[in-house]
Amino acid sequence: MSRHRVKAVGYDDDEYYDDDGYDSPDPEEQELLQRTTAEVLQKLGAGLPSVTVTKDEVQETLYYYYYDVEKSVNYLKGKKEKELKKQQASAAAQKLKSQSFAFAHQRLDYVLTGQPGSEFPTPSPPSAHFSAADFFRDCPWLHVPSHRKADILVEPLYPRLGLLGGAPEGGGKPSKLAMLAAARKKKEAQSATSPPETASTKQPGSEGVLSPDPRAAPLSLSERLAKSKATKSSELSSGLAGLRRPSKPSPSASTSHANKPCSSEPRDAVPEPSKSVPAQVPTMEQRSETSKSPELQPRVSSLRTEPSEFARVIGGTSAGQTLTQPSQLQPSDLDVLKIYGLDRFAEQFFDFAGPSPDDVVLNAQNTAKGLKSKSAASKSGDKKAQDDMANGMNDLSVQEKVTVKSKNLNVLDEYNKSKRKKSANFVVIGHVDAGKSTLMGRLLADQGAIDQRTLDKYRKEAEKIGKGSFALAWVLDQGSEERARGVTIDIATNKFETDNTAFTIVDSPGHRDFVPNMIAGASQADFAVLVIDSSVGKFESGLKGQTKEHALLVRSMGVQKIIVAVNKMDAVQWDKGRFEEIEQQISAFLTTAGFQEKNISFIPCSGVLGDNITRRSEDAKASWFAGRTLIEELETSEPCTHALDKPLRMTIGDVFRGGVQNPISISGRLDAGSLQIGDQVLTMPSGETALIRSIEVDSEPSDWAVAGQNVVLNLANIDPVHLRSGDVVCRSSSPIPTITTFTAKVLAFEHLMPMMVDVHRGRLHVPGRIAKLVASLDKASGAPIKKRPKIVSPGTVARIGVEMDQAVPLEAPTRIVLRSGGTTVAAGLLE
Numbered sequence: 151m152s153r154h155r156v157k158a159v160g161y162d163d164d165e166y167y168d169d170d171g172y173d174s175p176d177p178e179e180q181e182l183l184q185r186t187t188a189e190v191l192q193k194l195g196a197g198l199p200s201v202t203v204t205k206d207e208v209q210e211t212l213y214y215y216y217y218d219v220e221k222s223v224n225y226l227k228g229k230k231e232k233e234l235k236k237q238q239a240s241a242a243a244q245k246l247k248s249q250s251f252a253f254a255h256q257r258l259d260y261v262l263t264g265q266p267g268s269e270f271p272t273p274s275p276p277s278a279h280f281s282a283a284d285f286f287r288d289c290p291w292l293h294v295p296s297h298r299k300a301d302i303l304v305e306p307l308y309p310r311l312g313l314l315g316g317a318p319e320g321g322g323k324p325s326k327l328a329m330l331a332a333a334r335k336k337k338e339a340q341s342a343t344s345p346p347e348t349a350s351t352k353q354p355g356s357e358g359v360l361s362p363d364p365r366a367a368p369l370s371l372s373e374r375l376a377k378s379k380a381t382k383s384s385e386l387s388s389g390l391a392g393l394r395r396p397s398k399p400s401p402s403a404s405t406s407h408a409n410k411p412c413s414s415e416p417r418d419a420v421p422e423p424s425k426s427v428p429a430q431v432p433t434m435e436q437r438s439e440t441s442k443s444p445e446l447q448p449r450v451s452s453l454r455t456e457p458s459e460f461a462r463v464i465g466g467t468s469a470g471q472t473l474t475q476p477s478q479l480q481p482s483d484l485d486v487l488k489i490y491g492l493d494r495f496a497e498q499f500f501d502f503a504g505p506s507p508d509d510v511v512l513n514a515q516n517t518a519k520g521l522k523s524k525s526a527a528s529k530s531g532d533k534k535a536q537d538d539m540a541n542g543m544n545d546l547s548v549q550e551k552v553t554v555k556s557k558n559l560n561v562l563d564e565y566n567k568s569k570r571k572k573s574a575n576f577v578v579i580g581h582v583d584a585g586k587s588t589l590m591g592r593l594l595a596d597q598g599a600i601d602q603r604t605l606d607k608y609r610k611e612a613e614k615i616g617k618g619s620f621a622l623a624w625v626l627d628q629g630s631e632e633r634a635r636g637v638t639i640d641i642a643t644n645k646f647e648t649d650n651t652a653f654t655i656v657d658s659p660g661h662r663d664f665v666p667n668m669i670a671g672a673s674q675a676d677f678a679v680l681v682i683d684s685s686v687g688k689f690e691s692g693l694k695g696q697t698k699e700h701a702l703l704v705r706s707m708g709v710q711k712i713i714v715a716v717n718k719m720d721a722v723q724w725d726k727g728r729f730e731e732i733e734q735q736i737s738a739f740l741t742t743a744g745f746q747e748k749n750i751s752f753i754p755c756s757g758v759l760g761d762n763i764t765r766r767s768e769d770a771k772a773s774w775f776a777g778r779t780l781i782e783e784l785e786t787s788e789p790c791t792h793a794l795d796k797p798l799r800m801t802i803g804d805v806f807r808g809g810v811q812n813p814i815s816i817s818g819r820l821d822a823g824s825l826q827i828g829d830q831v832l833t834m835p836s837g838e839t840a841l842i843r844s845i846e847v848d849s850e851p852s853d854w855a856v857a858g859q860n861v862v863l864n865l866a867n868i869d870p871v872h873l874r875s876g877d878v879v880c881r882s883s884s885p886i887p888t889i890t891t892f893t894a895k896v897l898a899f900e901h902l903m904p905m906m907v908d909v910h911r912g913r914l915h916v917p918g919r920i921a922k923l924v925a926s927l928d929k930a931s932g933a934p935i936k937k938r939p940k941i942v943s944p945g946t947v948a949r950i951g952v953e954m955d956q957a958v959p960l961e962a963p964t965r966i967v968l969r970s971g972g973t974t975v976a977a978g979l980l981e
């Protein structure tokens with residue numbers, strides 16, 4: 151019959167089940183089933199009204215209990231009660247879940263938008279207890295024995311309150327700084343437009359003035375504190391009223407605040423969830439609109455931590471005032487901070503748009519001193535500064551082009567027509583301390599190029615540092631190090647004029663360490679003045695030193711005329727024999743070095759005394775000398791002829807910044823060609839072009855310049871980074887080539903072989919190497935004597951191949967000097 155019973159009798163399933171699956175009950179049994187079903191339902195309906203039991207369930211139970219009504223009712227009752235409890239539990243859990251979600255939603259909504267009319271929600275206690283311990287019960291790693299737990303101190307995420315962030319719990323008396331600031335405020339208020347203090351306004355024992363309003367009567371600090379307590383509590387009561395449910399005003403708001411005037415916003419100020427919180431999440435547009443809502447601001451501001459008394463004193467807000475500045479934080483920032491409970495500190499600590507605490511203090515101090523507040527200045531000036539900067543940036547233009555109108559002169563015609571004096575450069579060379587600078591100082595002084603007053607000043611200053619004998623040398627040695635050491639370091643140029651000639655002196659250093667500078671000076675010279683110290687022993691040491699080297703160098707650089715000033719003759723009592731001895735030795739050497747006898751002249755002189763410089767010596771011991779004085783000898787020296795009609799070449803001696811009119815200037819001597827104002831020139835090796843804005847020739851403004859003249863060119867339309875000493879100015883139509891290798895005919899000063907050398911040309915010097923010895927040459931004819939020698943001995947003329955590490959502007963026939971290890975090894979002509 152039934153499955154239950156059929157199974158009990160042990161029938162096989164295959165035998166039991168017919169095709170339709172079930173056997174159908176007989177009518178008698180059906181009647182019993184109907185009757186008992188009705189009974190069960192009747193009984194269940196009385197006991198469990200809310201529980202719905204289906205007819206099938208009842209019949210199934212009756213069938214199970216052999217139509218026993220009592221058993222079936224009990225079973226069904228128990229079952230339904232269990233189900234009911236289960237349903238209730240799950241409903242409670244669902245309700246809690248939805249409540250939590252709604253609360254989070256409300257908080258988020260409140261934080262993001264600050265909906266007007268909404269109140270900050272507080273979660274209601276959950277109806278069902280949720281135990282985290284139960285939830286993690288099966289997590290064994292959480293059950294750490296207490297003896298194994300480490301003591302870990304976790305620093306708070308936010309700074310502790312105090313000072314400007316609000317006074318600590320319990321208030322406390324104001325700090326010294328607060329008192330000091332209060333005193334300053336008092337001074338400020340007294341000096342401001344407030345009415346003079348009367349007996350009625352002045353409170354006995356007042357310690358300071360805390361009135362933010364200069365028109366208001368000043369209050370003492372104690373009054374201020376008292377007022378702060380009262381106003382704050384009332385303000386909080388009223389301010390928070392809108393945030394709480396009217397039916398449940400928090401009594402703690404008034405009491406706790408009254409007791410803690412400086413404490414931060416109490417937690418109990420946070421209202422409970424309100425039904426007025428809209429369930430619908432507003433759109434972003436709505437949020438931004440509502441966040442700007444003015445009526446919301448007091449609510450937002452009232453959520454902030456109240457400033458401390460010190461902050462109020464410094465900031466000038468009264469106790470009744472709350473921080474009503476709109477938040478500088480974005481709602482999203484606050485949202486994140488709220489998660490960590492930092493929201494109430496956020497606006498204080500991250501409000502960078504407002505004045506910092508330091509600014510507040512400084513502003514207060516400045517205000518007391520009558521200075522302009524930094525914040526005020528910055529606020530008002532910020533926009534202006536930004537605008538100025540933007541405009542300034544727009545105004546800036548690297549490509550600012552200057553146009554200068556050229557007069558289109560025929561410069562050579564102008565030169566020929568001009569009555570300008572011939573100009574001559576001479577370089578002063580010789581061993582260190584031979585007296586070169588002193589001699590030139592004397593020359594300049596005697597020629598009136600330097601006034602007596604300046605000389606006296608130099609003398610005084612030189613005596614002060616124990617170098618009185620160098621006073622004349624200071625005319626040329628202008629550098630502080632040069633003066634302190636009594637040694638010339640770099641070349642110095644100075645000018646003086648005679649009736650016929652404008653002379654430029656190039657005083658070079660005698661010390662061997664500064665030979666490169668001497669080479670730069672020699673490259674600008676038409677002729678040379680070799681100064682020799684005639685003192686006993688000094689002449690001899692000079693010969694071994696730089697006397698010969700300098701003479702050789704100037705000759706190698708193309709100087710043909712040389713005047714030998716046998717100096718310090720006073721030190722040898724104008725000994726004629728000494729003079730003749732020196733003359734003989736030097737003459738022999740110079741001739742060997744390539745100077746013609748007719749181009750060599752000797753003058754016995756004394757730079758210190760000025761004998762035979764510009765005037766004949768009056769010393770009787772010097773009466774044996776009947777030759778020319780130095781100035782007479784200079785006058786007879788013809789400057790070199792220069793290639794005026796050749797392409798423009800000018801080696802830059804110096805680059806300097808002038809004034810506003812002439813920001814970039816270069817100086818040097820024109821080696822070849824000519825130029826005029828308005829010319830476009832090319833600088834090499836940079837390859838940059840520049841416009842000639844103006845020209846100075848021998849310190850005089852000029853429209854043009856020709857080869858041989860010392861000029862200052864004021865340039866435009868070029869960045870100074872493209873200009874360096876040693877660079878060459880030329881024209882784009884005939885640029886000077888830049889090369890890395892060359893062949894040169896040189897006179898060897900030392901043994902030459904394939905070796906590392908420095909290549910010097912004027913101010914320019916670059917590292918390189920002698921790559922090959924092509925041939926040694928006959929001195930007179932220049933014909934090769936020996937091809938590919940392994941070594942070239944000193945005094946030999948040779949043709950060599952040189953490679954340089956970088957490309958430099960060089961062209962034949964340029965004079966070059968090769969140095970190695972601090973000595974000059976060769977000098978000659980680039981072929």
Ligand SMILES: Nc1nc2c(ncn2[C@@H]2O[C@H](COP(=O)(O)OP(=O)(O)OP(=O)(O)O)[C@@H](O)[C@H]2O)c(=O)[nH]1
Pocket residue numbers: 580581582583584585586587588589619620623636637638658659660661717718719720721755756757758759
């Ligand atoms: N007795 C005497 N001393 C002189 C004479 N000329 C220069 N001196 C001294 O020689 C010293 C050196 O003089 P400087 O003019 O500095 O010599 P210098 O050749 O220019 O020296 P450097 O440029 O450093 O190589 C100084 O103490 C001068 O006073 C001179 O005619 N007679």
